[in-house]
Amino acid sequence: MSSIDPKSSRGYRNRNPGNIEHHERNRWLGLADQPTDGRFCRFTEHRYGIRALALLLMAYYDRHGCDTVAKIIERWAPTHENPTRSYAVAVAQRLGVRRDDRINVHDPHIMHGLVSGIIRFELGGLPYSEHELWEGLELAGFRRPKPAGIAEAAATDTGKGTIAATVAGAAAVASQAEPVIDALGRLPWQAAVALVIAAAIAVLIWRARRS
Structure with missing residues (x-):
């Protein structure tokens, strides 16, 4: 994970904090008029990039059986160009689970932890407030849990x-x-x-x- 200012990162500039690669078949909501920087998607607003990240994670879980952090990150950030193991460890620690523990990405708490953990690793930090994160997650169909207490x-x-x-x-x-x-x-x-x-x-x- 880089020590650069996350707001100067490529993913933040593209409003694509998961660094999702652009494919013509994926016409994401909120894509910019110039939808790619040559490799990665470019979005008009950060919430659309966060939404796309959450939707992809749900697709990994529902269609490909990625029900652990290890499986999710191995697919998200393959070893041929990423430090996949340390990436998965970092995200799992944020979630408070082990790499191979089964998780349910349809749980809003789990999805929030996954998304924020991936963003931290991709951008070198978390440049978004809780409000901004939940704006994107709500666009993906999640409801923000009510606080448990005072x-x-x-x-x-x-x-x-x-x-x-x-x-x-x-x-x-x-x-x-x-x-x-x-x-x-x-x-x-x-x-x-x-x-x-x-x-x-x-x-x-x-x-x-x-x-």
Whole structure:
């Protein structure tokens, strides 16, 4: 795996992060007007390249019996021009399985791990956000799993944005309520802020009910 900036790689420039070779019979959704750079596909948007990568992996699984990371990577990156074994080891480690463990690529978690692992190896890193990855996977027919709990939800892009907005809003309320907080005496500041925010919410609810 290269140490170059993944955004300077051929696959990223082609919006084809799996480095899928161009064949006339494969008229992928989102192919560019000039669909090849001479060997590899060129897409108009990254999500179309991610979609094509996921669809090919499903074809390997459904049509060719590639039900382990080793079988998938041996077909994806044959040994005559790739370090196939180390490639498979890297992808399997990302998935948390062994090279020869059976997997189901129709599981969205498995497909996400395969796609992100292959992209990392092909481009020398992962230049995409979770949102961008799931845009491509959803185009391939996958539904993004709902977070299992608060901690996992907080780790998502949406969760991080919500937390940031909540913190910013709390800070604004707290700054406007400094005189009130001062009047609360020696309560820990976290408790004081919580009380002020709770009071503000109660007022908003009361007003909504009266309107």
